[in-house]
Each structure stands twice: as C-alpha cells, then as structure tokens.
Amino acid sequence: MRVLVPRLLAASLLFAFGAHAATSPPPPTPKRMVSETLAGQPVNDPYRWLENSAAADVKQWIDAQNAYTEAAIGAMPLGKTLSNRIRELSITSTTRSSPTLAGGTLFYFENTPPQPQPVLVAKAWPDGKTRTLVDLNQGDGSTAITAYWPSPSGRYLAYGTAEGGSELTTIHILDTNTGKPLGDVLPFAGGGTTPQALAWDADEKGVTYARFDAPAAGKPLREFDAYLAHHVIGQPAAKDKVVFGKGYSHVAEYILKEDAGGKATALLANEGDGGPAEVYLREGNGSFRRVLGREADVRAASWVGDRLYVVTFAGAPRGKVVAIGADGKATDVLAEGKGAIQHVTALGDGFLVVRSAGPDWWADQYDARAGFVRRVPLPATGIAIGGVAAEKGQGKALITYAGWTQPTHWAEYDGATGAVKTIFEVKPAADYSKVRVTRVEGTSKDGTKIPVTVIAMDGTSPNGKRPTILYSYGGFGIPVTPGFIGANLAWLERGGVLAYANIRGGNEFGEAWHEQGQKTRKQNVFDDFYAASQALIDTKWTDTKHLGILGGSNGGLLMGAALTQHPEQYRAVVGAVGIYDVPRHETAFANGPYNVSEYGSVSDPVLAKAMLAYSPLHNVKKGAKYPAVLLTTGANDPRVAPWQSRKFAAALQDASSSGQPVLLLTRMNAGHGIGAPFSQRVGNQALAMTFFATELGLGE
Structure with a gap:
C-alpha cells in the first residue's frame, strides 16, 4: 500500500536533465561490523x-x-x-473517492489535478449543492486528511489530519451546517502503526476514538498500547476517559462500526496487522462485551438492520456471513459460496456482498432472508469494486468501481429493479480504447496456478523482448486489484507492457x-x-x-x-x-x-x-x-x-x-x-x- 519524491526534487519534473550519468562508483559506505x-x-x-x-x-x-x-x-x-x-x-477531470452517507448527506473526497490534496465535501443526497468542508491545500500541500467520520444525522463531522507523510493523526470536529470548527482537537489519534478509529454517540454529544498516550515532556511518542477513549464535545482532550484497551495488547489495532443511527457500535480488535479480529458490542453503559473470539477468524463486519453481519473464515476459506444480535448470539446467515467475500453492506432490508476470484470482482444482492436476488450488473471482468455507500432502510446504494481502462465510476444501484445508473465518472486525459487486457498463468513451485494480467496497446504482440514491468504485493491479505492504469499509458504508448500478478499473501x-x-x-x-x-x-x-x-x-x-x-x-x-x-x-x-x-x-x-x-x-x-x-x-x-x-x-x-x-x-x-x-x-x-x-x- 506508495508515493515517492525526494527532498531535492521539489516538484515532479525538476530532474537535473543536464547532469552526467552516474558512471563512477557509488559513494563509499564504511563497514562497521556488528556480530550476533x-x-x-x-x-x-x-x-x-x-x-x-x-x-x-x-x-x-x-x-x-x-x-x-x-x-x-x-x-x-x-x-x-x-x-x-x-x-x-495525470491531469484528469475532477476525481471523487471514499463516499459515505449519513442523515441524507453524502460526504466524499474531491480532487481536481494538479491540486495537491483532495478536499472534503458534502451534498444533500442525491441532488444537493456541493459544499466544501475541509480544504488543506494551503502551503506546500504536505498536510493531508487521513480519514473522516460524519455524525449519525450528518450535522457534525470529525476528520483527521497528518503532516509530512508521518500519518500521526490529530482529529478535528466541525459543524457541517456552518462549516465552522467546534474547537475540539484530539491529538495522538493513531496513524502509522495503528489505524485511526472513531464512532459517534447516538446523541452526537461525544465520540469514542483510538489514541496513544501523550508522550512525557521531552520524550518521543511511543506508538504502542493504543486504546479507546471517550471525548465529550466541548471538553479538553485531557479529560477524555479510557473506555477500552488499557492492557489489551502492545500492538492493538481497532475498527469501530456504528449502525446508521449511532445507537449501536461494534468493535473489531486486532493484535497487529494481518490477523483475525475479536468482535465486541458496546453496552448501554459504554463498556464493550466480547461476542466472538479470534477462533472465528473474522476479517470484516457491517451493520444490517439491527444486527451486525460478520464475515468469518473459520471453516470457510472463502468466507461466510453470520449475524450477531443484541444478545450477542451468532446466527448463520450466508454459507460460503463462489468467490472470496471482501465486504458486506446493507441494502434496503437485505444486503450486498462484494466478492473476488483472483482479478475478477462482482457484487451479489440478497434479501432479508439471505435469498439470492441478482448479480449487480456491473462490467463482468477487468474492474474492482471499491466503496459501497447506503443508508438504513434505503433501497438504493452508491457503488464505486474502476478498472484497468476505466477510471473511477460511481453507479447508483436500485435494489428493487436491478437498474444501474452512472452518476459520476472521471474523464481521463487520453483515449484508452486501444488498450488490450489479456491473461496468462504461471505455475508455482508447489503447483499452484498464478493468474497474471497482461496489458498492452492494440497491435503490441508478444515478440519475446517487449520492455515489461511486473508488479505484485503478496501480503497482509491485501489483494492486487484491477485499477485504472492512468499515466502508465505513457509506458504502453511506446511499446511497453504492464503485468500484474495475483500471488499468495x-x-x-x-x-x-x-x-x-x-x-x-x-x-x-x-x-x-x-x-x-x-x-x-x-x-x-x-x-x-x-x-x-x-x-x-x-x-x-x-x-x-x-x-x-x-x-x-x-x-x-x-x-x-x-x-x-x-x-x-x-x-x-x-x-x-x-x-x-x-x-x-x-x-x-x-x-x-x-x-x-x-x-x-x-x-x-x-x-x-x-x-x-x-x-x-x-x-x-x-x-x-x-x-x-x-x-x-x-x-x-x-x-x-x-x-x-x-x-x-x-x-x-x-x-x-x-x-x-x-x-x-x-x-x-x-x-x-x-x-x-x-x-x-x-x-x-
């Protein structure tokens, strides 16, 4: 999961093109042996x-x-x-990302290249006027918005910022009606070693969020032992109370999931990256009660109605869905099927399941009884599905997707009729219609078949010596997905080839x-x-x-x-x-x-x-x-x-x-x-x- 520019290259094009090639030996590096x-x-x-x-x-x-x-x-x-x-x-039309619906308001990031950073905007869904809420593009653009969390009604917005690529997050809160900050500043709120997490109280008078202890005077921050604290709006952060996690794990990571009305909150608690989560529900007194242990191998969860739908891989390598009721009891909802479950989202009184099989992604709709309704009619191959935004009780969802030759699209999906309507798409800066996508397959040492997607311009045929760049990742359960090739077209235009491998990890x-x-x-x-x-x-x-x-x-x-x-x-x-x-x-x-x-x-x-x-x-x-x-x-x-x-x-x-x-x-x-x-x-x-x-x- 990413970005690269040196100190001496203040802008992307300031290479010293008149300089001599480095034909001399590299700078010497002394050896000072340490043996163990x-x-x-x-x-x-x-x-x-x-x-x-x-x-x-x-x-x-x-x-x-x-x-x-x-x-x-x-x-x-x-x-x-x-x-x-x-x-x-790279200078496409305005892009959008990370949509979230709350209280009839759609929040998302918007960026118009070459603008340094995205701005955070809101609009009444679906046809309201777009309003800019947070714009950090002053100065050199090195301050970024790390995440955001609207309150249940959409009246307030919490958002995190970080400086200079450090990812160490400070959370701010503003009134979305006036656009004015409330003055609440929550420092040391995760980022880097542990992700940010935040959930609003149902009455919108406070938030629960992940944070580190403030460092002692003159001491560096220790990015360990993260916990959850409760903050009352208008109070100084120093008065925030610990509600979970003190002593939980040296390498604790948290994901907070609140239902559409903020009345129920779930916690997915991890020890480090890449492992399964324990699942907790917040009680009426603010404490958290464990309902599933790590043996359930939980990797994702979402509220569907008044139940938490959890994706578990215990005994189901591609995932199955169980529902956790208010009493903490688990009930099977959806058995393992074709394709690996990536995430689940509520839709009307049913839900959507996004799945993948190698480089192929799709979304299936189910009714309230987990009966299959239909496959969402998106492109059958060559895309990956990103976020799905929906509100409780609404029969329509906003689905984002992109593919090798398709920049970001937002589609409104009607669960009642099955209709898909494109409501936003990025206009690329060039024609990608002549880009061709094919697949080959490798055989690993133990016989496992490895899909490889090959991308080249129409007319660029295999000749045994095409300049080719192969990319992959292979870890932490992070998939290699079809993503818009964008400026990589510059490589293809000159006869080059791009390849992406779906390797294990x-x-x-x-x-x-x-x-x-x-x-x-x-x-x-x-x-x-x-x-x-x-x-x-x-x-x-x-x-x-x-x-x-x-x-x-x-x-x-x-x-x-x-x-x-x-x-x-x-x-x-x-x-x-x-x-x-x-x-x-x-x-x-x-x-x-x-x-x-x-x-x-x-x-x-x-x-x-x-x-x-x-x-x-x-x-x-x-x-x-x-x-x-x-x-x-x-x-x-x-x-x-x-x-x-x-x-x-x-x-x-x-x-x-x-x-x-x-x-x-x-x-x-x-x-x-x-x-x-x-x-x-x-x-x-x-x-x-x-x-x-x-x-x-x-x-x-």
Missing part, C-alpha cells in the same frame, strides 16, 4: 550504523546517495519526455490464499512471483533482458527477495519503502511488532530461521551479478524504517559485479506514501518509469 547469533546462526551486520538517522555521518551518506542517484536519473534520455507525458496524463481467493503466504510459508510468495515472471517469458511477452519488476512496502520485500533469489531473471528492479532486513524490522522499529502476525517473531527459532532464509539483506552475495536497482524511501515513514533501504542499498552496491547501477533516493519530507501531494505522486511515477525506460530499452 540468531536462531543458532551467526549474523554479521556491517551496516547497522546506518540505522541512526540523527548521526552526522549518516546524514552525509544520505546526501551523497541522493546526489549520486539524481545525477544518474537526470542523465537518462527519456526522462524529460516521460515526465511531461505522465504529468499530462493477498486475499484474492480468500483467507487460505493469504495464509499460504504468511510466516513459515512466506517463501510461497516469492515462488509465485518467480512463476509469474517466467509465465511472461514462456508466453513470449518478454525475456530476462527486458523484464523489470516493481513493488512497495511488503512488495518492496518481495522485490528484495526476487532479486537476491533469482538475480539472473530480471534486468531492472524498483523497490519502494521496502523491508529488506526482516529480523531487524521487528526488533528495531516501532511498526515491526505490529507485523508479527504476518511474518512471525524472531523470538521463535523456527520463524527466525525462515526469515533468515529469505531476508534480502542476509542473502546478498559478494560478486553476484545483480540487476539494475532503484530503491526509494521517505525520511518520515512510520511503517517501514528508512534505514531498511539504506542498508540494502549499501550491501548491493558493495556486492554487485554486474556493472549495473544500484541507486537510492531518500525523500526528506515524505513518509510511506499515505497522503502524499499530487507532485509527489507524479514524481514517483516519472522516476520509476524513467529508470525502467533506460534499463529495459523502451522505444524512443
């Missing part, structure tokens, strides 16, 4: 000193690497042309698909990706001299494992904000313990041994011929430590004998990519595409 034993194996770490970002020598090293990388990128011949085209393609085929890419089975993810890349070669789309790979965050780990396990397979690699020293991710960075549910813990010898077997940093081999590599990171990243990229870059620069460049770019006013302004998003795309164009031989 892990899982009975000796582990040497010559680059641990690079973890201290406050040290003067580390700052100097970062500046030298940035200068080296900028010179190399600036000398690449297609850089200016691609940058201009990417920016041109995501949830495209259900929770079992996710679990087969976790912990001791993480190697399946890397085997799947290799199989996807080999499928592109076997079907003659490309060869090893023209194949590039791209991934970020957990997908950055995928990039590191791919290039160290099969350096001969790829010509160029771009890894963004990635994890490369897997054992140290847990022990030396705040967010690492939150990822134990996905990767396992180094305290377990079996898991530690598995980590060392695939950890990219620990598998760099002196003298190996590594492909061209571009690593990017953000200095304010709260999810993956920037030193991960520093250490891996240093190791590759020292080890590689191929003569291909190993480049590292650190952005000093950026984080993991969440909430990045328009210029950073465009700059990231231009940077990666320029690098791939040069290394893979994209046509002029």
Whole structure:
C-alpha cells in the first residue's frame, strides 16, 4: 500500500536533465561490523550504523546517495519526455473517492489535478449543492486528511489530519451546517502503526476514538498500547476517559462500526496487522462485551438492520456471513459460496456482498432472508469494486468501481429493479480504447496456478523482448486489484507492457490464499512471483533482458527477495519503502511488532530461521551479478524504517559485479506514501518509469 519524491526534487519534473550519468562508483559506505547469533546462526551486520538517522555521518551518506542517484536519473534520455507525458496524463477531470452517507448527506473526497490534496465535501443526497468542508491545500500541500467520520444525522463531522507523510493523526470536529470548527482537537489519534478509529454517540454529544498516550515532556511518542477513549464535545482532550484497551495488547489495532443511527457500535480488535479480529458490542453503559473470539477468524463486519453481519473464515476459506444480535448470539446467515467475500453492506432490508476470484470482482444482492436476488450488473471482468455507500432502510446504494481502462465510476444501484445508473465518472486525459487486457498463468513451485494480467496497446504482440514491468504485493491479505492504469499509458504508448500478478499473501481467493503466504510459508510468495515472471517469458511477452519488476512496502520485500533469489531473471528492479532486513524490522522499529502476525517473531527459532532464509539483506552475495536497482524511501515513514533501504542499498552496491547501477533516493519530507501531494505522486511515477525506460530499452 506508495508515493515517492525526494527532498531535492521539489516538484515532479525538476530532474537535473543536464547532469552526467552516474558512471563512477557509488559513494563509499564504511563497514562497521556488528556480530550476533540468531536462531543458532551467526549474523554479521556491517551496516547497522546506518540505522541512526540523527548521526552526522549518516546524514552525509544520505546526501551523497541522493546526489549520486539524481545525477544518474537526470542523465537518462527519456526522462524529460516521460515526465511531461505522465504529468499530462495525470491531469484528469475532477476525481471523487471514499463516499459515505449519513442523515441524507453524502460526504466524499474531491480532487481536481494538479491540486495537491483532495478536499472534503458534502451534498444533500442525491441532488444537493456541493459544499466544501475541509480544504488543506494551503502551503506546500504536505498536510493531508487521513480519514473522516460524519455524525449519525450528518450535522457534525470529525476528520483527521497528518503532516509530512508521518500519518500521526490529530482529529478535528466541525459543524457541517456552518462549516465552522467546534474547537475540539484530539491529538495522538493513531496513524502509522495503528489505524485511526472513531464512532459517534447516538446523541452526537461525544465520540469514542483510538489514541496513544501523550508522550512525557521531552520524550518521543511511543506508538504502542493504543486504546479507546471517550471525548465529550466541548471538553479538553485531557479529560477524555479510557473506555477500552488499557492492557489489551502492545500492538492493538481497532475498527469501530456504528449502525446508521449511532445507537449501536461494534468493535473489531486486532493484535497487529494481518490477523483475525475479536468482535465486541458496546453496552448501554459504554463498556464493550466480547461476542466472538479470534477462533472465528473474522476479517470484516457491517451493520444490517439491527444486527451486525460478520464475515468469518473459520471453516470457510472463502468466507461466510453470520449475524450477531443484541444478545450477542451468532446466527448463520450466508454459507460460503463462489468467490472470496471482501465486504458486506446493507441494502434496503437485505444486503450486498462484494466478492473476488483472483482479478475478477462482482457484487451479489440478497434479501432479508439471505435469498439470492441478482448479480449487480456491473462490467463482468477487468474492474474492482471499491466503496459501497447506503443508508438504513434505503433501497438504493452508491457503488464505486474502476478498472484497468476505466477510471473511477460511481453507479447508483436500485435494489428493487436491478437498474444501474452512472452518476459520476472521471474523464481521463487520453483515449484508452486501444488498450488490450489479456491473461496468462504461471505455475508455482508447489503447483499452484498464478493468474497474471497482461496489458498492452492494440497491435503490441508478444515478440519475446517487449520492455515489461511486473508488479505484485503478496501480503497482509491485501489483494492486487484491477485499477485504472492512468499515466502508465505513457509506458504502453511506446511499446511497453504492464503485468500484474495475483500471488499468495493477498486475499484474492480468500483467507487460505493469504495464509499460504504468511510466516513459515512466506517463501510461497516469492515462488509465485518467480512463476509469474517466467509465465511472461514462456508466453513470449518478454525475456530476462527486458523484464523489470516493481513493488512497495511488503512488495518492496518481495522485490528484495526476487532479486537476491533469482538475480539472473530480471534486468531492472524498483523497490519502494521496502523491508529488506526482516529480523531487524521487528526488533528495531516501532511498526515491526505490529507485523508479527504476518511474518512471525524472531523470538521463535523456527520463524527466525525462515526469515533468515529469505531476508534480502542476509542473502546478498559478494560478486553476484545483480540487476539494475532503484530503491526509494521517505525520511518520515512510520511503517517501514528508512534505514531498511539504506542498508540494502549499501550491501548491493558493495556486492554487485554486474556493472549495473544500484541507486537510492531518500525523500526528506515524505513518509510511506499515505497522503502524499499530487507532485509527489507524479514524481514517483516519472522516476520509476524513467529508470525502467533506460534499463529495459523502451522505444524512443
């Protein structure tokens, strides 16, 4: 899950195009050996000193690497042309996202490129006049809205903000009738290590929200031990009372779900990322009562009428739906069916279920007795369904979707008639009608079939050497979905090919698909990706001299494992904000313990041994011929430590004998990519595409 722009590139197009290519060796990196034993194996770490970002020598090293990388990128011949085209393609018509209905009012984000940040707007649904409620586009655009929560009647709105990519959220509250803030400011309200969460009281006089303890004077914030606090509107945050979570978990994460009237609230409580949730209902006295444990393997929930519909994967790899009544008792509603359940939303007196099977997504409608009504008539393939906005008792829903060649569409679905009416669509900046989408299939090491979507312009046929970029993610149950290719058209227009692999670790085929890419089975993810890349070669789309790979965050780990396990397979690699020293991710960075549910813990010898077997940093081999590599990171990243990229870059620069460049770019006013302004998003795309164009031989 993302965005990239360096400190010295204040805008996306300010590459130093007159600079010389980096034909000289990279800046030197001293080795200062630290040795230890892990899982009975000796582990040497010559680059641990690079973890201290406050040290003067580390700052100097970062500046030298940035200068080296900028010179190399600036000398690449297609850089200016691609940058201009990417920016041109990125300036679409106004976009909309994240719709929510409350009290007859529709709230959503609206952005008009090249506006740095989306604004938060509201309108009476369906035909009211749009009103801007929050606009943070003053200054450099580095302040972002992280999330928002309308009150049950729509009269008030709580929203979070964060600075410079840090994701650390402060919640504000405003009156939607006047647009004026109420003066309530709730700091340390999650973000980064733990997500934000908020639910309104039914009488709209207070909110329950997730937060960290305020740091002691002169001490840094500890992003652990999040809990739920209750805030009374008009009172200072210092008087907020803890209502749940003190002592719950060191790595607690919360999702709050309130019904349409705010009269009932459910809590999904997790220990870290990627694992199942416990389910609680809020009692009349404000306390929370557990109704389902982790053995139910709950991954999502939504209120349907006065019951909480929960998606559970216990004994149902693709998911089933159970209902929790006010008495806390669970009743089966919908058995496991074809396709993995992604989410459930109320519609009239029934509900909608959004499902997926690999890259295919669809929505099914059910009545109040869970009887199948119909498949929602959306495009049958090539799209992913995003949010579904609906209000209690209403027979219509707002469904958002997008696809490879379709930018965002909003469709009004009438559950009574089955009619679908497009009420909003983004107008792209170019013609995508000549883009063709096909599929191939790879076979992983254990025989598992891996779908790969291939995208090229009409007339671009397989010739065995097409410059091709393969993307995937493979973790935390996050699916690779059909998304609008947008400015990536610049790659296709010049004869390039894009490919997207549905590898294990995501949830495209259900929770079992996710679990087969976790912990001791993480190697399946890397085997799947290799199989996807080999499928592109076997079907003659490309060869090893023209194949590039791209991934970020957990997908950055995928990039590191791919290039160290099969350096001969790829010509160029771009890894963004990635994890490369897997054992140290847990022990030396705040967010690492939150990822134990996905990767396992180094305290377990079996898991530690598995980590060392695939950890990219620990598998760099002196003298190996590594492909061209571009690593990017953000200095304010709260999810993956920037030193991960520093250490891996240093190791590759020292080890590689191929003569291909190993480049590292650190952005000093950026984080993991969440909430990045328009210029950073465009700059990231231009940077990666320029690098791939040069290394893979994209046509002029």
